[in-house]
Amino acid sequence: MDRYVVTLSRFILEEERSHPTATGNLTSILYDITHAAKLIHREVSKAGLVDILGMAGHENVHGEEVRKLDDYAHDVMFNAMDHGGNLCVMASEESESLMPIPTQFPTGEYVLLYDPLDGSSNIDANISIGTIFSIHTRVSEGGPGGLEDCLQPGSRQVAAGYVMYGSSTVLVYTTGSGVHGFTLDPSIGEFLLSHRDIRIPEPGKRIYSVNEGNFDRWSPNQQALVNELRTGCHEEPFSARYVGSLVADFHRTLLYGGLFMYPGDNKNTAGKLRLLYEAAPLALLCEHAGGLATNGREDILGIQPESLHQRTPLYMGNRRWVEMAGEYLAGGDGT
Ligand code: AHG
Ligand code: MN
Ligand code: MN
8 A cells, every 4th residue: 555645746736735825837847847847757767778878979168078968858858848927038057048948938927047967977977966946936028038037146046956866766755844855666757755854964974075186176175184084183084075066965964964065166166066057056045944155255156257157165064064174274273
């Protein structure tokens, strides 16, 4: 006998009903995202079986080799979202410029920013990858949306989430009333509620997550911070865990606790991760789950974006450890 299950569709609908002013438009955007997620899941889960691995033969705006699944996920998201009449503009990691809503479709009040496939370098090794999305309401009046609709601080997001294609496919999102996780049951093609109201455990597991291959490029304060975490001068030492897929490293941090870092360094002072469709949506989830997300100095959600693909250093996880990181980066010793 199946225990009582709540589908994502039902959960979104019930959330909508609990907001008297809800129009249902955000609900239909979330529905469309889950449809795209199922299509991407299908390709990811059989990626080894069809000729979809390997390079797509061109580079994206960041000069990174684009793999076919990046292209596929980018197109699937766009085609799932372009006709609903709820969006006025989209932006994607895989598109240098804004993506207008095709003229044959009506425009709406919302903006979608997304990283169609996060962790691309891990695709061929069958390591967890993901899709990250961020939703704002437009600031311009009517018709096609523009850059000003996309360049809003993370604190103004009305919804954010990610899909992680791992040992199971999980969708985690927030519209501001808690962070909730749903696991895809492929046998019925439904996301079922599996993690209601996720809270980062306090105290969290003593895990730090950073690419130590960049150690020599870090500032002395960043190096001192990681040495402190390794040796645990304050208390017992931390364990190191690093997948190299932001969604996987974040999902673990959300469920177990810990400290995730992607610092700036002497080669890329702003680090590697993008503000609009990686750091800001995960920061919203992190903070709604009781954690903290900063760029080492200030809250990610308070940063006013200047450009679509701008990067930011990222520190997120348990509040006390993100704050400790900030103290080290400011030259203190975290005491
Ligand atoms: P994307 O595949 O969307 O470009 O993102 C890759 C990012 C992120 O997933 C991860 O945290 C980071 O790249 C890993 O970078 P390093 O390999 O430099 O550690
Ligand atoms: Mn990414
Ligand atoms: Mn990506």
